[in-house]
Amino acid sequence: MVNYSTSEENYLKAIYRLNGAEATVSTNDLAQELQTKPASVTDMMKKLKAKKLLHYQPYQGFRLTAEGTKVALGIIRRHRLWEFFLAEKLRFTWDEVHEVAEDLEHVCNKKLIDRLDEYLGFPRVDPHGDPIPDMNGKMEVSKKICLSDLPLNSTAQVISVSDHSSDILELLEHMHIHIGTRLEVRKRFSFDDSMEIKAGRQAAFTISRQLSETIFVHFV
Amino acid sequence: MVNYSTSEENYLKAIYRLNGAEATVSTNDLAQELQTKPASVTDMMKKLKAKKLLHYQPYQGFRLTAEGTKVALGIIRRHRLWEFFLAEKLRFTWDEVHEVAEDLEHVCNKKLIDRLDEYLGFPRVDPHGDPIPDMNGKMEVSKKICLSDLPLNSTAQVISVSDHSSDILELLEHMHIHIGTRLEVRKRFSFDDSMEIKAGRQAAFTISRQLSETIFVHFV
DNA sequence: AAAATAATTTAGACAAATCTAAATCATTAT
DNA sequence: ATAATGATTTAGATTTGTCTAAATTATTTT
Numbered sequence: 001m002v003n004y005s006t007s008e009e010n011y012l013k014a015i016y017r018l019n020g021a022e023a024t025v026s027t028n029d030l031a032q033e034l035q036t037k038p039a040s041v042t043d044m045m046k047k048l049k050a051k052k053l054l055h056y057q058p059y060q061g062f063r064l065t066a067e068g069t070k071v072a073l074g075i076i077r078r079h080r081l082w083e084f085f086l087a088e089k090l091r092f093t094w095d096e097v098h099e100v101a102e103d104l105e106h107v108c109n110k111k112l113i114d115r116l117d118e119y120l121g122f123p124r125v126d127p128h129g130d131p132i133p134d135m136n137g138k139m140e141v142s143k144k145i146c147l148s149d150l151p152l153n154s155t156a157q158v159i160s161v162s163d164h165s166s167d168i169l170e171l172l173e174h175m176h177i178h179i180g181t182r183l184e185v186r187k188r189f190s191f192d193d194s195m196e197i198k199a200g201r202q203a204a205f206t207i208s209r210q211l212s213e214t215i216f217v218h219f220v
Numbered sequence: 221m222v223n224y225s226t227s228e229e230n231y232l233k234a235i236y237r238l239n240g241a242e243a244t245v246s247t248n249d250l251a252q253e254l255q256t257k258p259a260s261v262t263d264m265m266k267k268l269k270a271k272k273l274l275h276y277q278p279y280q281g282f283r284l285t286a287e288g289t290k291v292a293l294g295i296i297r298r299h300r301l302w303e304f305f306l307a308e309k310l311r312f313t314w315d316e317v318h319e320v321a322e323d324l325e326h327v328c329n330k331k332l333i334d335r336l337d338e339y340l341g342f343p344r345v346d347p348h349g350d351p352i353p354d355m356n357g358k359m360e361v362s363k364k365i366c367l368s369d370l371p372l373n374s375t376a377q378v379i380s381v382s383d384h385s386s387d388i389l390e391l392l393e394h395m396h397i398h399i400g401t402r403l404e405v406r407k408r409f410s411f412d413d414s415m416e417i418k419a420g421r422q423a424a425f426t427i428s429r430q431l432s433e434t435i436f437v438h439f440v
Numbered sequence: 441a442a443a444a445t446a447a448t449t450t451a452g453a454c455a456a457a458t459c460t461a462a463a464t465c466a467t468t469a470t
Numbered sequence: 471a472t473a474a475t476g477a478t479t480t481a482g483a484t485t486t487g488t489c490t491a492a493a494t495t496a497t498t499t500t
Contacts, residue, residue, distance in 0.1 A: 007487060027448055040488055042449055047486090059448060059495060090335040103327040112320050115310040227457065247478055260458055262479055267456090279465060279478060 002051075006106045009075050010034060011044050012053060015064055016072035024061035070137050077133040079105035080126035081116050087127040088120065094127050095166035129160030129179040129216070147185075148193070148212040155184045156217035163214045171211065176202060182220065222271075226326045229295050230254060231264050232273060235284055236292035244281035293357040299325035300346035300353075301336050307347040308340065314347050315386035349380030349399040349436070367405075368413070368432040375404045376437035383434045391431065396422060402440065 004012070014033045018025045027045075031038045049056040053068035064072060082104040086092040092100070114135055117123075124140060125131050133139040144159050158181045161168065172178070176199065183199040193209035224232070234253045238245045247265075251258045269276040273288035284292060302324040306312040312320070334355055337343075344360060345351050353359040364379050378401045381388065392398070396419065403419040413429035 005486080028446090037489065038448065039450080039490080043487075086332070090332070090339055092331075092335070096331075100327075100329050100332050103329070104324075107320075107323040107327070109320050109323070111312075111316075112306070112310070115312070119310055225456080248476090256457095257459065258478060259460080259480080263457075 001110070003108060004071065007044070008048065008051075008053075009071075009106055011041075011048065012064070012068060012072045013075045013079075015054065015062065016069065016076065019063060024063050026061050073133045073137040073139065074108075075105055076139075077137070078108070078113055080130060080132040081113060081120065081123070083126045083128075084120055084123045084132070085116060088123075093166070094169045095164055097127055098164055125159070125179065127179070128164055129158065142218045144216040144218050146213060147183075147197075147215040147217050148195070148209065150185050150217060152185050152188070155182055155220055157182050157220045158215060159218050160216045161214055162216065168211075168214060175205070175207070176200065177215070183217070221330070223328060224291065227264070228268065228271075228273075229291075229326055231261075231268065232284070232288060232292045233295050233299075235274065235282065236289065236296065239283060244283050246281050290357055293353045293359065294328075295325055296359075297353040297357070298328070298333055300350060301333060301340065301343070303346045303348075304340055304343045304352070305336060308343075313386070314389045315384055317347055318384055345379070345399065347399070348384055349378065362438050364436040364438050366433060367403075367417075367435040367437050368415070368429065370405050370437060372405050372408070375402055375440055377402050377440045378435060379438050380436045381434055382436065388431070388434060395425065395427070396420065397435070403437070 011030070011034065014030055015025050018029055018033060027038045027041045031041045034041070045054065045056050045062055048054050048068070049062075052065055053071060054062045054064050056062040079101045082101040083097040086097040086100055087094065117135070122134075123132055131140045131142070142159060145156075147156075147158075150156050158177060158179055160179065161172070177183070181199050183197050185195050185197050186204050187196040189195065189206075193212075194206050195212055196204050196206045198204045231250070231254065234250055235245050238249055238253060247258045247261045251261045254261070265274065265276050265282055268274050268288070269282075272285055273291060274282045274284050276282040299321045302321040303317040306317040306320055307314065337355070342354075343352055351360045351362070362379060365376075367376075367378075370376055378397060378399055380399065381392070397403070401419050403417050405415050405417050406424055407416040409415065409426075413432075414426050415432055416424050416426045418424040
């Protein structure tokens, strides 16, 4: 079991995140994601290639190797378990957990993380609804669709929210929408792409396009 | 509120620890304590002096300023709270907590630590019996004496153990001696400096000089 | 297909934290 | 008081991660 620096870990995590969208990640995208310069990215890519954590040929973009993916999932596991801990045990709100977990995730001790997992009751999703990889790096990938794409009158359940700011938290709290809330779309208004939804036992209400594009659901 | 590097924090913590014994700490002692070289210590001392965390004139040793002491106590607070968490919530044993806490202590977020403190019920001592500084850096300094110096037939309570290895843990577990155990010395044997003690409601038994010199107690 | 533009890499520099080896200062013993 | 010894500092090098500016490669446009 090799250990990686905080910097290496942040690069791996970012590549994993971006890799979802495209097959290969570009230097500029990664620089943007990590708030750094393209030249720094190139330097690090050489290093991670030498450690066999990613495939990389100059000018051709890069993608994680199987080993790189395993390492990235380990980091994501740590991050999301700490987020769960912070929200569940220390009463942190949604928008506060990420920043603290960014630091805690780099404390890499298998026993610590596995015991924390057990202590928390083996949670399967973090406070934003994102799945937590298990001890073996397995992660539930439920087929999630954007609320804005949900067909009319089909029931779905909120599984995640792609924006983690306090602004959206405030709005969701006000509307009593949480991870796990069941809802259905009653009507769409093409004027502004707003939609009327019914959530839980509440009366129907409308939400904006910005909001519906941020909420992800799955069918139940 | 300034942030310090992991390295700076480790130096400050080590100086605080050594400072207890002598008024001023020497380059070699600190190098020994941190498993590094004297030249590295001198470099860091210049840096910490520039940051007004310690008093230092070349060749004269060094000691923490008021600010340096405050920072050191903050690190010790974090370390000991995490040790308590690991032992109490994650079922780590005594000898396992230190190493993990060495990493966790460098995650510096006031809200995290204060909430953790609250969650743990504001513990006053860590699993080895060492006092935990509170939010303001105040720490209970009970007058502790070495068990080997305890007068005959006076009752005392175990408050800490200066060795944190698994070997001593095994022995103490076997003898049912823990932090908080009440005991008294019945007899001393000058042949090998062993002593007969009575702990709790157990029958009296003898302990070696090595052990009695490692256990610290206070009168009750 | 060549020119213009965008993306990426290279070259060279810097700060932090460390090291070794040499030089300097302080202390101790004669 | 001076030589020997030990402690400490300085000088110069190394590694990691970063940067800027210049050079190179890829892509797009005409």
